[in-house]
Amino acid sequence: xxxxxxxxxxxxxxxxxxxxxxxxxxxxxxxxxxxxxxxxxxxxxxxxxxxxxxxxxxxxxxxxxxxxxxxxxxxxxxxxxxxxxxxxxxxxxxxxxxxxxxxxxxxxxxxxxxxxxxxxxxxxxxxxxxxxxxxxxxxxxxxxxxxxxxxxxxxxxxxxxxxxxxxxxxxxxxxxxxxxxxxxxxxxxxxxxxxxxxxxxxxxxxxxxxxxxxxxxxxxxxxxxxxxxxxxxxxxxxxxxxxxxxxxxxxxxxxxxxxxxxxxxxxxxxxxxxxxxxxxxxxxxxxxxxxxxxxxxxxxxxxxxxxxxxxxxxxxxxxxxxxxxxxxxxxxxxxxxx
Amino acid sequence: xxxxxxxxxxxxxxxxxxxxxxxxxxxxxxxxxxxxxxxxxxxxxxxxxxxxxxxxxxxxxxxxxxxxxxxxxxxxxxxxxxxxxxxxxxxxxxxxxxxxxxxxxxxxxxxxxxxxxxxxxxxxxxxxxxxxxxxxxxxxxxxxxxxxxxxxxxxxxxxxxxxxxxxxxxxxxxxxxxxxxxxxxxxxxxxxxxxxxxxxxxxxxxxxxxxxxxxxxxxxxxxxxxxxxxxxxxxxxxxxxxxxxxxxxxxxxxxxxxxxxxxxxxxxxxxxxxxxxxxxxxxxxxxxxxxxxxxxxxxxxxxxxxxxxxxxxxxxxxxxxxxxxxxxxxxxxxxxxxxxxxxxxxxxxxxxxxxxxxxxxxxxxxxxxxxxxxxxxxxxxxxxxxxxxxxxxxxxxxxxxxxxxxxxxxxxxxxxxxxxxxxxxxxxxxxxxxxxxxxxxxxxxxxxxxxxxxxxxxxxxxxxxxxxxxxxxxxxxxxxxxxxxxxxxxxxxxxxxxxxxxxxxxxxxxxxx
Numbered sequence: 001x002x003x004x005x006x007x008x009x010x011x012x013x014x015x016x017x018x019x020x021x022x023x024x025x026x027x028x029x030x031x032x033x034x035x036x037x038x039x040x041x042x043x044x045x046x047x048x049x050x051x052x053x054x055x056x057x058x059x060x061x062x063x064x065x066x067x068x069x070x071x072x073x074x075x076x077x078x079x080x081x082x083x084x085x086x087x088x089x090x091x092x093x094x095x096x097x098x099x100x101x102x103x104x105x106x107x108x109x110x111x112x113x114x115x116x117x118x119x120x121x122x123x124x125x126x127x128x129x130x131x132x133x134x135x136x137x138x139x140x141x142x143x144x145x146x147x148x149x150x151x152x153x154x155x156x157x158x159x160x161x162x163x164x165x166x167x168x169x170x171x172x173x174x175x176x177x178x179x180x181x182x183x184x185x186x187x188x189x190x191x192x193x194x195x196x197x198x199x200x201x202x203x204x205x206x207x208x209x210x211x212x213x214x215x216x217x218x219x220x221x222x223x224x225x226x227x228x229x230x231x232x233x234x235x236x237x238x239x240x241x242x243x244x245x246x247x248x249x250x251x252x253x254x255x256x257x258x259x260x261x262x263x264x265x266x267x268x269x270x271x272x273x274x275x276x277x278x279x280x281x282x283x284x285x286x287x288x289x290x291x292x293x294x295x296x297x298x299x300x301x302x303x304x305x306x307x308x309x310x311x312x313x314x315x316x317x318x319x320x321x322x323x324x325x326x327x328x329x330x331x332x333x334x335x336x337x338x
Numbered sequence: 339x340x341x342x343x344x345x346x347x348x349x350x351x352x353x354x355x356x357x358x359x360x361x362x363x364x365x366x367x368x369x370x371x372x373x374x375x376x377x378x379x380x381x382x383x384x385x386x387x388x389x390x391x392x393x394x395x396x397x398x399x400x401x402x403x404x405x406x407x408x409x410x411x412x413x414x415x416x417x418x419x420x421x422x423x424x425x426x427x428x429x430x431x432x433x434x435x436x437x438x439x440x441x442x443x444x445x446x447x448x449x450x451x452x453x454x455x456x457x458x459x460x461x462x463x464x465x466x467x468x469x470x471x472x473x474x475x476x477x478x479x480x481x482x483x484x485x486x487x488x489x490x491x492x493x494x495x496x497x498x499x500x501x502x503x504x505x506x507x508x509x510x511x512x513x514x515x516x517x518x519x520x521x522x523x524x525x526x527x528x529x530x531x532x533x534x535x536x537x538x539x540x541x542x543x544x545x546x547x548x549x550x551x552x553x554x555x556x557x558x559x560x561x562x563x564x565x566x567x568x569x570x571x572x573x574x575x576x577x578x579x580x581x582x583x584x585x586x587x588x589x590x591x592x593x594x595x596x597x598x599x600x601x602x603x604x605x606x607x608x609x610x611x612x613x614x615x616x617x618x619x620x621x622x623x624x625x626x627x628x629x630x631x632x633x634x635x636x637x638x639x640x641x642x643x644x645x646x647x648x649x650x651x652x653x654x655x656x657x658x659x660x661x662x663x664x665x666x667x668x669x670x671x672x673x674x675x676x677x678x679x680x681x682x683x684x685x686x687x688x689x690x691x692x693x694x695x696x697x698x699x700x701x702x703x704x705x706x707x708x709x710x711x712x713x714x715x716x717x718x719x720x721x722x723x724x725x726x727x728x729x730x731x732x733x734x735x736x737x738x739x740x741x742x743x744x745x746x747x748x749x750x751x752x753x754x755x756x757x758x759x760x761x762x763x764x765x766x767x768x769x770x771x772x773x774x775x776x777x778x779x780x781x782x783x784x785x786x787x788x789x790x791x792x793x794x795x796x797x798x799x800x801x802x803x804x805x806x807x808x809x810x811x812x813x814x815x816x817x818x819x820x821x822x823x824x825x826x827x828x829x830x831x832x833x834x835x836x837x838x839x840x841x842x843x844x845x846x847x848x849x850x851x
Contacts, residue, residue, distance in 0.1 A: 008473075009469060009470045009472060009473035010473050010476075012470075013470075013473070228470075231468045231469055231470050232468070232470065233450050233454060233468050233470060233471065233474060234450070235446055235449045235450035235452075235453045235454075236432070236453045237432070237436070237446075237449060237453070238446060238449075238450075287445070289445060289447060289477070290447075290468075290470040290473050290474050290477070291445075291446060291447050291450035291451075291474055292446065292450075293445035293446040293447075294446060295445070
């Protein structure tokens with residue numbers, strides 16, 4: 001294992017909890033409310049996944065991602081997705097450059113080369129451009145003119161999308177949706193939260209962010225914590241529980257609920273199960289445990305699976321949301337006995 | 339201090355044992371109920387018989403007991419199977435860990451430890467352990483500090499017993515319903531058998547000689563024979579006759595002994611002479627007999643007995659004599675009397691049953707080819723038994739009554755005139771001399787009805803027509819010899835107007851007046 005041998009397991013767990021807690025606290029100094037979204041954002045980072053944030057404009061999605069990157073001491077880049085955005089604008093391209101008296105093509109990396117990439121309003125770009133980030137998201141590498149360029153770890157894509165003004169947008173294809181470990185929906189702030197937002201954003205002083213990690217060693221430290229997440233243990237009954245959840249959400253699958261068969265075209269892929277387990281592991285560490293509990297799994301069901309359920313026409317016509325279906329699944333699913 | 343794995347193993351054993359016991363307990367109450375009820379069938383049947391008079395036939399009782407024993411055995415077998423199944427199901431390391439986890443609130447840490455460190459899985463077959471496993475082990479050990487599987491997993495017997503009580507109640511209910519369905523009012527024959535058994539018990543209780551016990555046994559045999567529906571009536575009669583013969587033998591022996599000793603052996607029997615319509619002189623003689631016995635006992639109760647006109651001869655004698663023997667003698671006498679009465683009644687019942695069986699074959703239409711008893715025939719031609727003095731012996735028409743007289747009879751006293759009646763149904767029943775019940779000491783084996791609460795008579799069966807139920811013109815029916823004419827009808831007064839009167843056609847005018 002990559003963990004430093006001189007550090008005991010309980011110290012590693014304590015370190016993880018402390019870093020996570022501090023990161024949450026620092027982001028919370030800028031972002032009012034949305035604690036769950038912030039936690040999921042950080043969880044996605046430590047799980048090694050990507051996160052899709054959905055919310056109407058002006059709720060602080062971009063600010064949240066920027067603040068998180070600043071807090072963690074990671075390299076942050078932002079891509080504003082527009083219909084005319086080209087893949088090379090994201091990935092980068094070969095540029096003819098004069099070097100020592102002769103000209104040669106040099107690769108000019110695009111904004112995707114960063115630790116944290118914010119794809120703002122990702123559904124406004126064409127599918128061609130959207131697909132440009134697929135390889136980067138899954139393989140953590142890009143290939144330009146036959147040359148593969150590995151992305152530096154940690155690497156996380158944080159995409160936002162606007163659920164309104166859908167005219168002229170290109171909904172993300174299922175394959176791309178499946179690559180996001182979480183989909184977080186940001187709702188409007190509560191009145192007291194809005195008041196706090198006003199105080200913070202319209203005043204003369206702005207909150208100063210204290211990085212949790214030293215920017216020089218942040219990637220390495222974060223990678224170490226990601227390894228710790230992977231070391232968290234899962235009992236066999238909990239694995240069966242996760243499998244049961246996936247089966248219950250799959251139309252025609254074993255243990256599928258009637259609502260699932262009625263309103264869904266497709267259920268979650270194995271990536272959904274992986275997401276549930278990883279989310280459970282992060283939650284277990286945050287609770288100070290080194291093994292996953294049922295409650296850790298339950299906490300991740302909606303954010304992990306809501307964007308993996310493909311509703312059918314009837315569900316859309318009757319306005320049956322994925323969240324409502326998952327809610328039914330959670331109510332009816334029984335925890336397996338050992 | 340045991341480690342977490344040892345504690346989980348211990349908990350597993352405890353849980354499996356509890357599950358097995360709990361599974362078995364489900365069948366305990368039904369088993370106990372079934373077997374208990376099987377034991378209680380006879381007492382319950384007796385209680386029902388004593389209180390309500392309904393009887394549970396022995397074969398039905400046996401059926402019920404067999405059913406209950408089978409149900410109990412089946413419940414026991416099911417309980418054993420359930421115990422084994424529950425044991426196998428609960429004997430799981432991971433499941434035990436989950437139970438322990440829930441008890442200590444370890445958020446699946448114990449379960450995780452158990453799945454990663456199951457002792458049943460060989461170490462080389464296990465997946466490589468996480469570097470965090472030692473921490474998990476430490477945390478599990480901390481959770482299980484002071485955990486006592488025996489205290490945490492107590493044996494709970496309440497729930498299984500409570501749940502199985504429903505089934506046990508069901509068994510009891512079924513049994514009660516079955517008893518209700520199986521009990522029947524006893525037949526007269528069974529009543530007689532019951533009475534005979536009581537008397538047999540009484541004889542056995544007061545038995546002073548081996549002969550008494552033998553008699554009691556014979557009476558019981560006779561009672562059993564009466565109870566046995568498969569036994570032909572002749573066999574029953576034989577059994578009864580055997581008892582009767584035994585009594586007669588004992589009576590003769592007693593009489594012989596009395597005549598030899600010259601003492602009033604039968605003081606009790608002296609009592610039975612009271613009210614039998616004997617002459618005053620006989621009563622006095624009996625009273626003297628009682629007196630003699632009393633004197634024989636040396637208590638001088640004779641005079642009082644005589645003054646009481648033999649009604650209390652024995653009682654006084656025994657009272658004044660203070661001899662329990664007398665009392666026992668009275669009991670024996672009483673038993674003999676009762677026994678003879680019951681025997682007579684039993685024989686009458688057998689005859690009645692036989693007559694009903696034979697009578698049912700002569701019902702009109704039942705067998706048209708079989709002629710019924712003809713008018714004038716004696717339907718009771720065959721007597722019920724050899725002993726003409728039995729009360730069950732019915733006076734027979736056309737027979738000499740004197741033959742039935744227990745003390746011998748005067749044939750010339752036969753009323754021949756009463757036999758001359760003639761009806762279309764045949765002869766009137768011959769009014770022979772009625773039987774007279776014997777006084778004690780008179781005749782041998784006579785029926786002593788003193789202290790008998792009732793006697794049973796049998797009314798002769800009515801002769802049935804030989805027409806087989808069809809209307810037959812009886813040519814021999816007496817016809818009237820007095821001539822008769824039809825009286826003329828009175829003229830009716832017609833108040834209607836002449837126009838409305840019915841005109842008589844001219845051709846009839848001469849005919850109708």
